[in-house]
Amino acid sequence: MRRARDLADIIGGVALIGGGAWFVLHSTGYNMGTLRRMGPGYFPVIIGSLVCLFGILVMVPAMFRQGTLPVPDWRPFVAICLSVLVFALVVERLGLVPATVCLTFVAALAERVKPLQVVLLAAGLCVIGVVVFSKGLGIPIPAFRWNFF
Incomplete structure (x- = not known):
């Protein structure tokens, strides 16, 4: 028996993870610095990591509940x-x-x-x-x- 999944939230979670990963990957070329003396790469890496985390928090529960794929307007x-x-x-x-x-x-x-x-x-x-x-x-x-x- 195949269980239905909430595809809208899965797609949204994957999009968040992809966007966050893009920011993390493109900011690692900058100096990170330390917590006291943050470099130009520190803030984008932290924000990108948080966006990835939110994407996981959206996607994982969606794999265990039913949902429909909305029709975009x-x-x-x-x-x-x-x-x-x-x-x-x-x-x-x-x-x-x-x-x-x-x-x-x-x-x-x-x-x-x-x-x-x-x-x-x-x-x-x-x-x-x-x-x-x-x-x-x-x-x-x-x-x-x-x-x-």
């Missing part, structure tokens, strides 16, 4: 990925404010949202982006730029 995934791509393409040509507006409107396609909410969110994110990144941190991204080509 691709619309939010595509909308969010596309919004990041649109932001990257627009920010160099038009500036931070238009790129943030484009990002917000494309990301809003992930769910059904009222247009007024999207407009208010875009306005708020533009103000926060300019205040925090351009003014506060001094990152040289102009709020508006008019280089179309």
Whole structure:
């Protein structure tokens, strides 16, 4: 008799273990240092190890319980990925404010949202982006730029 397993959590656990292992392997090339004088590789190795541990804690119990494999909803995934791509393409040509507006409107396609909410969110994110990144941190991204080509 074959026992069903919770494939969703097994896949999630394997993904966590893989991501954590990647961080550990790529940070071992840096100096670890000691607990009192941590080197640049210390923190990524510890965080990667913790992510691997969490992956094991998610995966092992899933092997002993039943579950179903969820059907992914691709619309939010595509909308969010596309919004990041649109932001990257627009920010160099038009500036931070238009790129943030484009990002917000494309990301809003992930769910059904009222247009007024999207407009208010875009306005708020533009103000926060300019205040925090351009003014506060001094990152040289102009709020508006008019280089179309």
